[in-house]
Amino acid sequence: MRDIIIIGHGPAGVSAAIYAARAGANVLLAGKDFGALGKTAEIENFYGHPSPVSGAALGEAGLAQARRLGVEVVQAEALDLRRDGFFTLKTDMGNFESHAAVFATGAGRVTPKIDGLAEFEGRGVSYCAVCDGFFYRGKDVAVLGSGKYALNEASDLLPVVKSVTVLTNGRESVGFPPGVKIFNETVASIRGEKRVGSVELSDGTTLTVSGLFVAEGVAGSTELARKIGAVIENGSIKVAEDKQTNVPGLFAAGDCAGGLKQIAKAVYEGMIAGIEAAKFAKQFS
């Protein structure tokens, strides 16, 4: 059991880890890649860099600094975070437990541009199997995605629904359990009357489904937040001044918490989340 698990290797996550570790907490820092920071070729507005610095270089330096302070850094894809007295983070590298947790997962993803998808959100299009799967018990559903996160969502749905069809939308897929049907064509449109009724593929195939669970790529901030019941407002995780969400012991910082999308702001919020998460975890030691 760790004191704190932080999800995200970007500036917010690394800053939270540095401050939490220096406050004496035992910290696990899990992340997939460098997120938005990794897409930044030249940064020339961040303190202490007279020449432009790349996001990757800044990210590597941040991780090295965190490791030097005793932070355990793991490269892992977060699939789910649950709280049952303590937090359990499910990743593709195994499960990890902690007393407090920090989302530093970057900005929410952009919804895939598929005809009918946005229109049926909340009316058959869902972004969380564990939240909404129950509403589709005994029904045929589809999962849009091809990676480990889609596998996680399909596995959560299988025991509940009548059938799960995975739509890879033209992408290469991971192995899915037997019983899951897979279609590799791109998705042309989502159709229905008041709710989702079918999905049309680019080759003209029509699949009759009652629900479509969107799980493309890596689980984003809002997907992970929804699963644990953290409030989302205008696409960002809602936090109080101390960066705590409505879930006790769960904090959020950086782009995922809304506001200005800048490194300096992510570092600042990470600092607060790290300090406050360390205070929260201390009550259990």
Ligand SMILES: Cc1cc2nc3c(=O)[nH]c(=O)nc-3n(C[C@H](O)[C@H](O)[C@H](O)COP(=O)(O)OP(=O)(O)OC[C@H]3O[C@@H](n4cnc5c(N)ncnc54)[C@H](O)[C@@H]3O)c2cc1C
């Ligand atoms: C092209 C571009 C240029 C930019 N230029 C500048 C600039 O010049 N100056 C500036 O100040 N800002 C700039 N920004 C903005 C800046 O990069 C972000 O504001 C900053 O990186 C936010 O930090 P963050 O830690 O909140 O999120 P991110 O840097 O996005 O980090 C998010 C972290 O969460 C991880 N993550 C997310 N989901 C999962 C999951 N399911 N499992 C595991 N890990 C996960 C990611 O892998 C990543 O490690 C730019 C952004 C872009 C895209």
